[in-house]
Amino acid sequence: MDLSPIAEEYLKAISTLETEHARPIRTVEIADEVGVTSASVSSMIDTLDERGLLEYTPYKGVELTDDGEEIVTTLVRKHRLLETFLTEQLEYRLTDVHEEVDRLEHHISDEFAQRLATFLDDPTIDSHGDPIPDTALTVSEESTYTPLTEYEVGETVVVAQVPGRDVAIREHLFENGIDPGTTLTIDDVLPVDLITVVPDSVAAPVSLPTHVARRIGARVPDQ
Template structure:
């Protein structure tokens, strides 16, 4: 389907907002997500509705159609394969790959995606721990990781999945040495929506808002890791 990169970005925003809210998306939410004016959103939604990739009902909201979801899953596949390639072959860090992949994802053909996938050994997860849709655009429905907020004080975990779409969260985690593969211990769970963890790399406590900790996927650290 011939859509502009801007139109595809709208579809991606709707996809992520739908996933987060589990309901039709309000146009005001799209405006805030993309940093564009309400009239711009209304105009684009009308266009996307005419193209059959969204279903817009006034006073109810916007939803992706099956065709729209297919467009987004192809972009997600391209994006996550690009991130994996950039980390494994171009020496990017996990916190650097998102923005460049965002720009390039619109220009990857199905054939290039297939070749990237084969070259990388058919990875199932990207560098942030997010699943990569396969060539048929199927995606696992549930994350294989447990949210950090599910662990108790004193438990030690290994981070496998990190939130990375928000640049402020990405920068904060990276600055404090928290990323995929980081081993950390839950030090305190505060009643004021803070989770304090201690990365074993430097032993310095890091406080995370609960909404961020909830999006960190982790697994219990094996006792034989790092000599424990």
């Protein structure tokens, strides 16, 4: 199905919001996510509804159809393959790669994505530790990693997955030496929704809000 990059961005935004809220998504929420006016969202909703990519229920909101979800999953596959290629082959920094790929993902074909996957040896996770949908567009719904918040003070873990979408969070983590592959020790859990960790590459305590630490996947070393 031939869609404009803007239409694909709307579908991605709706999918992200559906994952976060587990309910139909309101127009104003889409407008905030995409950064446009509610009037622009209403026009796009009509277009995507007519093409069978979402269903709109008055006074409730919109939900993606199976066809809409398939387009989003295809974009996710392309995005994560491109991120892996740029970081592994072209040495892009993790802090820079997401925005670069956001521009590229709309302009490569399914054939190109498959050739890229073959070139990369069919990776199953991307540079942030997120799963890459396979050729059948299936992806594990369950993370194989444990949230950082589940570990106890004194435990040493290896970071395996970091948030990929939020620029500010990515910058904060990477500036403090926390990225996939980092070994760190849980130093303290404070009653003000903060977790203190000590990355081996920095050897100085780093404080993380609990809501951020919860989105960092980790594993026990050599597990």
